[in-house]
Amino acid sequence: MTLTAAPQPASGAAGLSAEQVLDSASQALRARRLAEVAEIRIAIEWAVIAGHPRDDRDPMVTPGGDGTPAMREHAIPELAMARETHPATTRALVADGLDLVHRLPLTWAVVEAGDCEPWVARKVTVLTRALLTEQVGRVDRAVAKAIRGHAPSTVLEIARAKVIEADPQTHRAEQERSRHQRYVSLSRCDEYGYRHVISRVTAGDAAWIDAMVDRVADILATTMGHDHNRDELRSVAMGWLARPADVLKLLLDHTESDIESDPESNSASDRAPWAPDHLADTVDRLASMSARRLASLRGRGRLFVHLTDDALRTGSGVARVEGVGPVDVRQLRELLGHADVTVTPVLDLRMRRRVDAYEHPEDVKDHVWAQTGGDCFPWSPRSATRDGVDYDHAVPYDDTGPPGQTGTHNSGPLRRRHHRAKTHGGYATRVVGPGRHLWRTPHGRAFLVDHTGTTRVSAAQAAAMDAAIDDGVELYFTGPLTYEAA
Template sequence: MAEPTTLPQPPDAAGGASARELLELASQALRARRMGEVAEIELAIQWAVIHGQPRDDRDPMVEPAGNGTPALREHAIPELAMARETHPLTTRALIADGLDLAHRLPLTWAVVRAGECEPWVARKVATITRGVTAESIGTVDRAVSRAIRGHAPSTVLEIARAKAIEADPEGHAAAREQARRARYVTLSRADEHGYRCVIAKVTAGDAAWIDAMVERVAQILRTTLGADHNHDELRSVALGWLARPVELLKLLLEHTEIGTDDETGEVVRPAWMPEDALATVERFCTLPARRLARLRNRGQLFVHVSEAVLRAGRGVARVEGVGPVDVRQLHEVLGNAEVTVTPVLDLRGRRRVDAYEHPEDVKDHVWLQTGGDCFPFTPRTAVRDGVDFDHAVPYRSPDTGGSPGQTGPHNSGPLRRQHHRTKTFGGYSSRVVGPGRHLWRTPSGLAYLVDHTGTSRIDAEQAETMADSVQDGVEIYVGHSLAYEPA
């Protein structure tokens, strides 16, 4: 007989407590967590208040919350995000929800501040009702404040949605029309097994035809791949065929009988083939193989793999835009594409150029050296084509006293466009303090180091020492220093 599972012992603060006392401690911990979240929201509101006026004409203001709430400086948001160790968009959402609660949903906000409900539910209500006008939001606030204490979150959110429609039917109709036009196709992030979801919003008619085509290809693949694949797996494989139109057309033609009507003599087309497709098919059949090969899509893919993994054929590779995958899965990413392998870049060289523009080889060096967007607490999910290569120390033309060799890995970092704007106009500064190491300082004097370990906060004295020493070719690390010869 198996031994009974031993439950983990309670923490020291609850050691020896009875069941009733543990329940009381659980209630106290719940309230403490809620009040901690309330404190975060209040700090975000106050941050918006003290940054409610632009510094100059080039300091943009934004209104992240709903109608009737104050604006704040756009470039003040990332500094609070750094202090909270979050992405600026996460902090912007917190500020927006806080302003909505304080200015548009005061009755609900009072319940939240008393610790009598889950703050995340109130924040979700603020998001749901953001489009309701300031004149009508009171109807929602009164209903939600009565329900949020004792009802389940799903019930509260349902009440909020219903009251939002009731309070502002015209606004709801406009939002519904806007949603109808907001069509898209996007990809999820890769999971731990290297698979992604294709997410699309299309018309009902297009969705039906896509589904029918996927089903037809899946039926064909059942005969070619064998019966050891389940139907959902075959449909997933079939969707990938839609990205290869030449191969797809060949597959469909090989498994479709096209005959003639016995009475009229007209060609009988399959359902998937439009009326003018026969002429197109005949044209395809006359094209030489080289011309057909050119119909393939072209693209550039960055795959990072160590020499040891490459030699062993086992391990992890990182594919930009996808994430980490088993190196044996690379064939799934590359498919049957024609692959051109470019030489590995030697990161020991530190080329510098005089021009403002970054040459492509310098961009490659900076990108590989940094590994992604170098803004503090930013996920490394950016792709090379989606960033600006920014001079850490602003470039000065030689005509105005600028020194030679300002552009290179020693003075460059990849930044998404929004982060680039924040650095340029928001009063932030950065320095490259070693290969792949970026020192950031905020308008209020906070300092952060971004390197291969992530983002860490450092004190102002350390930051000053790092910034000064790198000019002499010395990298300063916590606890030791490492000298290198400047290029």
């Protein structure tokens, strides 16, 4: 008779059984959902607190859809600072929360109970924001039934269908409006120097672009060898499209050989019946152009590359390209190899130039931008370009004040929305050192923005930095900055 031991429950490093780990996973899921619900409630409560203007010049906005209450526009950034997020992120949270409470109450009840993913419900609020209050109920009823037990993609499909049913005329108008929302943009550069080209084009244009990329990739497969995969070849082909003269020559060279090998393609009807009458003249003009004129066909762009003297001397190291990010110095050849390069003088950041005029001269803007590195608003991403910001006087310019008010000591780059919030929303800022910006909110919170990012500071530390800069002293704390809750 053989005896076998009963199987023992598996246990992890913490000594939990499989059942306990699974139970913990379910509990963690519910806790995380309820924590997100708590964030939404806080955003709604802040909208209630900021529901009345302080004066006639305090603008009100309605972040949510039809039927939701308005709130002070300049109150949003202060909540964003407390949440350590960008104001646009916090504005979206407020809008979604107001929509759920006032426009989608059945769906909000499921969200509040922790029975679904809050982010799915927030996606539904975005999809339904254009609907009127009397129209959105149809979507609310359908989504509330589905959101508890269906996959997110299914819930969103149901929501889209109900939005069309609720207001077909608006849907058709949105289709027309979307024609004007086509775009081409670039992602941030990754650590290896590559970016994504992202575009929204018509289905027909997309098909032709895809076919052209495929055709160029086919040719490159014969010229670059067979040790490159298809995706890599298509990526290289995409770059060829930016050089119209080069890609035209490539296509003509290889298309001619294909035609000559086809005995049935010599008839007059096969010789480009789709070509416009001026095509031959266009090819002749291209052939007569100099290399510089051909390069000018692509237009002109401006790219700012920051290098150390050591990187220039050794040819190794990291370069920072504005709008792209950090790249290996050796990759600059790929980035600039087909362009005419104009070199501008290097700024000496040790200078502290000041001018008497209100307007910022271009060299002062360059200096401020170089030492700040981006939008100096708390928690703002450093993705702005120098042409996309205002250069704001930290301490407002006084026409009757002393000379030299405009300069690196009193200037910071801000996106227009952040500039308006600072000017009209009760926020105060001081430049407390090169690239160091001290911010105070209307309710007394303080933040330091510098090369390390955004840091909360205590009221005492903020007062000390403020007082020190009045005496011409830049105050740096040797220990970690601390934050004391009010």
